[in-house]
Amino acid sequence: MRIGIDLGGTNIAGGLIDESGKLLYKHSVRTDTSRGANGICSDIVALIEKIRQENGNCEILSIGVGVPGQVDCDTQLVVYCNNIPLQNTDLKSIIEEKTGIPAFIGNDADAAALGEVKAGAAQSFKDVVMITLGTGIGCGLIFGGRAFPGCNGASGEIGHISLIPDGIECNCGRRGCFELYASATALKRQTREAMEKNPESKLWEIAKSLDNVSGKTAFDAMRAGDAAGSEVVRQYIEYLAIGLTDIVNLLQPEAIIIGGGISKEGETLLAPVRDFIARNRYSRGDIQTQVLKAALGNDAGIIGAAFFGV
Amino acid sequence: MRIGIDLGGTNIAGGLIDESGKLLYKHSVRTDTSRGANGICSDIVALIEKIRQENGNCEILSIGVGVPGQVDCDTQLVVYCNNIPLQNTDLKSIIEEKTGIPAFIGNDADAAALGEVKAGAAQSFKDVVMITLGTGIGCGLIFGGRAFPGCNGASGEIGHISLIPDGIECNCGRRGCFELYASATALKRQTREAMEKNPESKLWEIAKSLDNVSGKTAFDAMRAGDAAGSEVVRQYIEYLAIGLTDIVNLLQPEAIIIGGGISKEGETLLAPVRDFIARNRYSRGDIQTQVLKAALGNDAGIIGAAFFGV
Numbered sequence: 001m002r003i004g005i006d007l008g009g010t011n012i013a014g015g016l017i018d019e020s021g022k023l024l025y026k027h028s029v030r031t032d033t034s035r036g037a038n039g040i041c042s043d044i045v046a047l048i049e050k051i052r053q054e055n056g057n058c059e060i061l062s063i064g065v066g067v068p069g070q071v072d073c074d075t076q077l078v079v080y081c082n083n084i085p086l087q088n089t090d091l092k093s094i095i096e097e098k099t100g101i102p103a104f105i106g107n108d109a110d111a112a113a114l115g116e117v118k119a120g121a122a123q124s125f126k127d128v129v130m131i132t133l134g135t136g137i138g139c140g141l142i143f144g145g146r147a148f149p150g151c152n153g154a155s156g157e158i159g160h161i162s163l164i165p166d167g168i169e170c171n172c173g174r175r176g177c178f179e180l181y182a183s184a185t186a187l188k189r190q191t192r193e194a195m196e197k198n199p200e201s202k203l204w205e206i207a208k209s210l211d212n213v214s215g216k217t218a219f220d221a222m223r224a225g226d227a228a229g230s231e232v233v234r235q236y237i238e239y240l241a242i243g244l245t246d247i248v249n250l251l252q253p254e255a256i257i258i259g260g261g262i263s264k265e266g267e268t269l270l271a272p273v274r275d276f277i278a279r280n281r282y283s284r285g286d287i288q289t290q291v292l293k294a295a296l297g298n299d300a301g302i303i304g305a306a307f308f309g310v
Numbered sequence: 311m312r313i314g315i316d317l318g319g320t321n322i323a324g325g326l327i328d329e330s331g332k333l334l335y336k337h338s339v340r341t342d343t344s345r346g347a348n349g350i351c352s353d354i355v356a357l358i359e360k361i362r363q364e365n366g367n368c369e370i371l372s373i374g375v376g377v378p379g380q381v382d383c384d385t386q387l388v389v390y391c392n393n394i395p396l397q398n399t400d401l402k403s404i405i406e407e408k409t410g411i412p413a414f415i416g417n418d419a420d421a422a423a424l425g426e427v428k429a430g431a432a433q434s435f436k437d438v439v440m441i442t443l444g445t446g447i448g449c450g451l452i453f454g455g456r457a458f459p460g461c462n463g464a465s466g467e468i469g470h471i472s473l474i475p476d477g478i479e480c481n482c483g484r485r486g487c488f489e490l491y492a493s494a495t496a497l498k499r500q501t502r503e504a505m506e507k508n509p510e511s512k513l514w515e516i517a518k519s520l521d522n523v524s525g526k527t528a529f530d531a532m533r534a535g536d537a538a539g540s541e542v543v544r545q546y547i548e549y550l551a552i553g554l555t556d557i558v559n560l561l562q563p564e565a566i567i568i569g570g571g572i573s574k575e576g577e578t579l580l581a582p583v584r585d586f587i588a589r590n591r592y593s594r595g596d597i598q599t600q601v602l603k604a605a606l607g608n609d610a611g612i613i614g615a616a617f618f619g620v
Contacts, residue, residue: 070594079595127461141561143453150562151437154593161556164475174555174590245484246471246556251451252460280484283464284380285389 001058003051003101004115004306005044005065006108006298007031009083012040013298014047016055017306021119023299025055037089044091045098063095063103064308066111066301071153076105079153104309108301109156110147112294113140115304116257120295125254129247130294131158133215133240133260137179140304147308159183163243181239184215184261190236191218194228202226215262219269237269241276248289249282259294266293311368313361313411314425314616315354315375316418316608317341319393322350323608324357326365327616331429333609335365347399354401355408373405373413374618376421376611381463386415389463414619418611419466420457422604423450425614426567430605435564439557440604441468443525443550443570447489450614457618469493473553491549494525494571500546501528504538512536525572529579547579551586558599559592569604576603 001024006013013028029047032039048063069081076092095103113130116122122130126145132138137159141148149155159179160172167176180186191213195203203221206229207213218236221229244256262269274291281288296303311334316323323338339357342349358373379391386402405413423440426432432440436455442448447469451458459465469489470482477486490496501523505513513531516539517523528546531539554566572579584601591598606613 072595072597127458139560143458148437148453148561150593151564151599152562152593152595152597154595155560155562157559157592160559160592162552163472165473165552172592242472242475247560249467249470250449250465250557250560251458252462252465254461282467282470282482283460283462285382285462285464287382287462289461 001055002061002306002310003048003063004111004302004304005047005063006111006301006305007040007044007065007067007084008108009033009068012043012047013302014051015299015302015306016051016058017303021115021303021307023119023303025051026299026302027051027054031084033084037085040084040086041089041091041094045095048095048099060099060101062306062309063099063101064111064305065091065095065103065105066108066305066308067091067105068108071105071107071149073149073151073153078105102309106147106305106308107140107149107153107156108305109138109140110142110149111140111302111304111308112138112259112300113142113257113304114147114307115296115300115302116259116294117142117145117304118307119303120300121257121292122255127251127253128255128257129251129253130257130259131244132294133182133184133258133262135183135185137183138260158243158247161243161246163239178243182236182243186239187215187218187232187236187262188213190232194218194232198228201228203229216265219265237272238276241273241280244273244291245277245280248277252283253289255290255292257292257294259297259300263293311365312371312616312620313358313373314421314612314614315357315373316421316611316615317354317375317377317394318418319343319378322353322357323612324361325609325612325616326361326368327613331425331613331617333429333613335361336609336612337361337364341394343394347395350394350396351399351401351404355405358405358409370409370411372616372619373409373411374421374615375401375405375413375415376418376615376618377401377415378418381415381417381459383459383461383463388415412619416457416615416618417450417459417463417466418615419448419450420459421450421612421614421618422448422569422610423452423567423614424457424617425606425610425612426569426604427452427455427614428617429613430610431567431602432565437561437563438565438567439561439563440567440569441554442604443492443568443572444494446495447493448570468553468557471553471556473549488553492546492553496549497525497528497542497546497572498523500542504528504542508538511538513539513542526575529575547582548586551583551590554583554601555587555590558587562593563599565600565602567602567604569607569610573603
C-alpha cells in the first residue's frame with residue numbers, strides 16, 4: 001500500500017492506493033494557507049496519520065505528495081508553490097521524520113499524468129503527455145513510464161509555449177501563450193466576446209449573463225444550432241489542436257491525455273482535435289499518437305503521487 | 311569498438327568509435343541514389359567492411375546507422391527516408407546477415423544528439439535537446455541518456471512546430487512552421503528581403519548579389535555596423551529564441567545544444583538567445599537549461615549512431 005497526497009489551493013486530498021493503482025480510501029481537508037508552511041505540513045502529516053488509522057495501520061511502502069509548483073529534483077525542496085507558502089520547505093524530511101516512511105515530493109500535474117498511466121486512460125502506454133484544460137493549462141510528462149520533471153522540476157509548462165508571438169499579454173511575461181487561447185478561462189473569455197458581438201445569439205439564452213458564462217456555454221449553443229457559439233467552439237478547438245500538433249511533431253508520445261472541465265465534452269472536443277492533428281502532423285505510417293480523454297478526474301493526482309519515486 | 315554510419319543525401323560517412331566515443335577512423339563514399347535500395351544497402355555494407363579491414367578486422371560490438379528519416383522503433387524498418395529510396399527497407403537485417411554483427415537503425419538527428427552526449431558539448435548531461443540550424447531545423451531528443459524516437463521514430467520535428475499560425479506556407483502542409491523563420495534557409499531569405507528593401511545597405515557590399523547570400527551575410531553586415539544587417543540578425547535571433555523558450559518551458563532539458571552552420575557564430579548568436587530565454591522562461595531558481603554550441607560538427611552523427619541500441 002502507498003499513500004498519495006494532492007495538495008491544492010482549496011483542499012488537501014489524500015488516499016490509500018494499492019500496487020495496481022486502485023484508490024481504496026480517500027479523505028480530504030481544507031487547505032488553510034493562513035497557518036503558514038509549518039501548519040500546512042502538520043495538516044499533511046495529520047491527513048497521512050488519519051489515512052493509516054482508518055485503514056488498520058497497514059504497512060505503507062511510500063508516501064508521495066503532488067504540489068502545484070516547482071520541486072527541486074535533487075533536494076526535493078519546494079522551489080515555488082502557487083498560492084501556498086511552501087517555498088524552500090523540506091516537506092520530504094518533515095513527512096519522513098514524523099511517519100518513518102520514505103516520502104517523495106513532485107509536481108501535481110506530473111502526479112495526475114502518472115495516475116492516468118498507472119490506473120487510467122493511459123494504462124497501456126509509457127510515453128504520455130497529459131494536458132489539463134482548466135484555469136490555465138496543466139501538463140505532466142511521462143517518459144519511459146516515469147514522471148519527467150526536467151532539470152529543475154519545472155517541466156510541462158505547455159500553457160506557456162508561444163501560440164501567437166504578438167498575441168495577448170500573459171502574466172508570465174510572454175505574449176500569446178497557449179493557455180491564453182486554449183484553457184477553460186480562455187474559452188469563457190472567447191464566449192463572452194462572441195456574446196458582446198452577437199446580441200441575437202443563443203449564447204445569451206444559455207448563459208443568461210456575461211457573468212454566468214461557463215466552459216460549456218459555447219458547446220451548448222453549438223448543439224442548439226447557434227452560429228456564434230459554433231464559431232467560438234471551432235476557433236477554440238483550432239487553437240487547442242495547433243498546440244497539440246506541436247507536441248505530436250516534437251515528441252510523438254504514444255498518447256496525449258486530455259483532462260480538466262472542458263474534456264467532459266468528450267468526442268465533441270476530441271474528434272475534431274484528432275482530425276486537425278491528422279491533417280497537420282509531420283509523421284507518417286500507421287503508428288500515431290492517440291488523443292484520449294482522461295479517466296480518473298481529480299483522483300488522478302492522488303493515485304499518481306503515490307507512485308512518485310517508485 | 312563500434313561502427314557508426316551517417317547516411318546523408320550526398321555522402322555515406324562511417325567511422326570506428328571506441329567505448330568512450332572517440333572517433334578513431336573515418337571514411338566516406340558518395341550516396342548513389344540511382345542504385346536503388348539494394349545498391350545503397352550494398353554500399354553501406356561495403357563501407358562497414360572497409361572500416362573493419364582498414365582497422366585490422368578488430369572486434370565490433372555493434373553497428374548503428376543514422377538515416378535522414380523515420381524508422382519504426384519496433385521493426386527497425388525505414389518508414390520514410392528523405393531523398394533516399396529506402397522506404398520499407400530492412401537495413402538492420404541486411405547488415406546483420408552480411409556482417410554477423412548486431413545492427414541498429416535510427417534517425418540521423420537523434421544520432422547527432424547522442425554523439426554530442428557521448429563525446430561532445432553535452433557530455434555531462436542526460437536530458438538534452440539538440441537543434442541543427444541548416445536547410446531545415448533538425449532536432450534530436452535525448453532523455454535519460456538515450457535517444458527518444460517517440461512512438462513511431464518521427465520525434466524531434468521541432469522545425470514543424472507552429473511559430474506563427476497564419477504565417478508562411480510550409481511544404482509540410484502547415485503554416486508558419488519554426489524552420490521557415492529560424493533555419494539557415496530562413497536567415498538567407500530574410501537577408502535577401504532586407505537587401506531588396508535597403509539598396510544602400512552594406513549587405514550588398516558583403517554578398518555582392520542576392521544569389522550569393524549566405525547565413526553569415528547578415529552577421530558580417532552587423533559587425534560592419536550596418537543597420538539593416540543588425541535588424542535581420544536581431545529578428546532572426548528572436549524567432550529562434552521564441553522556439554527555444556518553448557522547449558525550455560515544456561521540457562526543461564539540462565541542455566539545448568545548437569549545431570549547424572549558423573552555430574559557427576558562437577556567442578554572437580548564443581548570448582542574445584540565452585538573454586531572451588532568461589527573460590521569457592517560466593522556471594524559477596538557479597538550475598536552468600544551458601544553451602551550448604555543438605562541439606563535434608558532422609562527426610556527431612557518426613559517433614552517435616555507433617551508440618544506437620547501447
